[in-house]
Amino acid sequence: MALPDRKIAVIGLGYVGLPLAALCARRGYPVVGLDSSERVVASLGAGKCHIRDAAVEKMVADALETGNLAATSDAARIADCNVFLVCVPTPVDADNDPDLGPLEGACRTIGPHLKSGDLIVIESTVFPGTCEQVVAPLLREFSGLEPGADFHLAHCPERINPGDPFWHSGNIPRVLGALPGAGIDIAAEFYASILGGDILDVREVKQSLRPKFRETAEGLHISQVPLGSVTKMRSIRDAEAVKAMENTVRDVNIAFVNELAKISDVLELDVVDIIDGMATKPFGKGPFYPGAGVGGHCIAVDPEWLKAASKRAGYFPEMIQLARTINNGMPEYTVSVLQDLLNERGYPIKGTRIAILGTAYKRNVDDLRESPFFKLRDILDKKGAEISVFDSWVTSQNTVGSVDECIQEAKAIVIVTEHSDLIEQLSRIELSNSGVEVIVDGRNCLEGEEILKQDIAYRGIGR
Ligand SMILES: NC(=O)c1ccc[n+]([C@@H]2O[C@H](COP(=O)([O-])OP(=O)(O)OC[C@H]3O[C@@H](n4cnc5c(N)ncnc54)[C@H](O)[C@@H]3O)[C@@H](O)[C@H]2O)c1
Incomplete structure (x- = not known):
């Protein structure tokens, strides 16, 4: 339901802005x-939708x-609006550098x-940082007001999937970030009013949904987040990064299946049949989380077999090699994080x-094969650390x-495997009195903020 006394300006009426404007009007x-395009404004003025998409055409017709x-190209008409939704293009230029022109113009x-x-x-x-480094200064300059204090600045990246018969601007779960202050709640309330879903905190997503993915539905390409929900991120940069990274994850995966196509050509396989066969596996497709390394007899080994076969047949698969190089390098990276702390x-x-x-190479198994533990221990050993090791x-x-014995006299803890019982035992120890000053969470399984409160330096992998 519409909030009282809100008048909306949508800047940019393209694939994103037009359905959004129609949604707000319908609410x-x-x-x-x-x-800025007279063509777009004239078309809408004549009651026509300039985007060829049956669902959008219907939304726009209903909204009109x-x-x-x-619709207008006269900026003076937005003067009495109090919610401004910016949906202008953000392309790259001929050198593939971000073209901020339309956003700065808006x-x-x-x-x-x-x-x-x-x-x-x-x-x-x-890209992460744009709202704080580009948008906020321009708005400050042209309004004479202070972003975050006088007015609220938020980022809520659109995720529409044009041509999709099910997902549309009105039901796709959103993420939201804002400059510090009341902006996040005000923006969340506004989005809840147009999407009709719950307002979540990203911490709830982690705590309540991630275990479901891991233990019961890992990899099912089904979002567990309710339709039309808005998830509040911890910062505006996090919200920017969600969008930039989720699309980059897709791009990298598409690049990889393109590499699989090249491998299939040299090995005389039908990549489409193979992808359909792969799609029958109900788990293991994500979300993926980073960590201290990839081990086990499958993930750390099978790509090497595929690489060898492809190489022999005449095509060297660069992405497989790059993935192996990055994953094999994670124990070193983990040690570099430890060294910094x-x-x-x-x-x-x-x-x-x-x-x-x-x-062990992964939680709740007793298998050591290809575990990143070995590399990590050897690096620390070579650097002259005094090492104690415990796995339950x-x-x-x-x-x-025991865990207690392991951390006795230790200045630092490195978590390589997050066995449930091991983490449970660790959580029962009062770390602030243990002499431990540094924790490197190689599986991102601990509550970092709680650890930092105990004056222990904490870092995960990428957090
Ligand atoms: N198209 C998608 O599927 C999609 C999905 C999710 C996110 N996005 C993102 O949403 C943004 C908008 O994309 P889009 O596909 O809707 O773009 P678009 O090109 O379809 O529409 C943008 C509209 O903005 C207008 N415009 C440009 N500069 C303006 C200005 N300064 N003032 C007023 N109007 C201006 C243009 O005339 C155009 O009608 C981009 O950042 C894009 O990356 C797009």
Whole structure:
């Protein structure tokens, strides 16, 4: 249901902005759609939808019928709006550098009309940092107001999938970030009013949905997040990064299946049949999380077999090689994170006791094959660390008999395997009195903020 006294300006009426403007109008908001293209405005003025998409055409027709939606290229018409949704293009130039022109243009247009308490949301896709480094300064300059204090600046990247008969602007779950202040809640309330779904916190997604993915539905390409929900991210940069990274994950995966096509050509296989066969596996397709390394007899080995076969047949698969190189390098990366944290606390690796928790290649198994533990331990050993090791599932590499013993006199803990019982045992120890000053969470399984509160330096992998 529409919130009272809100008038919406949608800047840019293309694939993203037009259905959004129509959605807002259908929810009862008065909407001014501002587009720099006379063609777009004239077409909408004549009651026509310039986008060829049956679902969008219907939405726009319904919205125009409400009388709530007006299109214009006259910027003065947005003067009495108090919610500004920016949906302008964010292309790359001839050198593949981000072209900020349309976004900067939209900020210059909106700035003079901003008033205290207004909400401005960037829906266009931008790289992490754009809202703080490009949008906020321009809005400050052209409005004379302070972003985050006088008006609210949020980012809610659109995820529409043109041509998709099921997912549309009205039901796709969104993520939202805002400048510090009340903006996140004000923006979330607005999106809930047009999408009709729940407002979630990204911490709830982690705690309540991630275990479901892991233990019961890992890899099913079904979002467990309710339709039309809005998930609040911890910062505006996080929201920007969600969009940039989710599309990059897709691009990298598409590049990889293109590589599989090349492998299939040299091995005389039908890649489409193979992808359809692969699609029958109900788990293991994501979400994926980074960590201290990839082990086991399958993931760390099978790509090498495929690479060898393809290479012999005449095609060297670069992405497989790159993936192996990156994954094989994670123990080194984990040690470099440890070294940084120990440095901060004034300890050298040489002669410092480091507790390694977990040796198995993955949680809740007793299998050591290809485990990143070995590489990590060898690197620390070469650097002269005093190492103690404990795993609750596989004991052959243990130097001690319990988690308590393992961390005795240790300055740092490195988690290599997040066995449930091992993490449970660790959680029962009062770390603030243990002498441990550094934790490197190689499986991103601990609550980092809780650890930091105990004056222990904490880092995960990528967090
Ligand atoms: N198209 C998609 O499937 C899709 C999906 C998700 C996100 N996005 C992102 O959404 C943004 C918009 O993409 P799109 O596909 O809707 O673009 P589009 O080109 O279809 O539409 C953009 C509209 O903005 C207008 N415009 C440009 N500069 C303007 C300005 N300064 N003031 C007013 N109007 C202006 C253009 O005339 C055009 O009608 C981009 O950042 C894109 O990456 C697109």
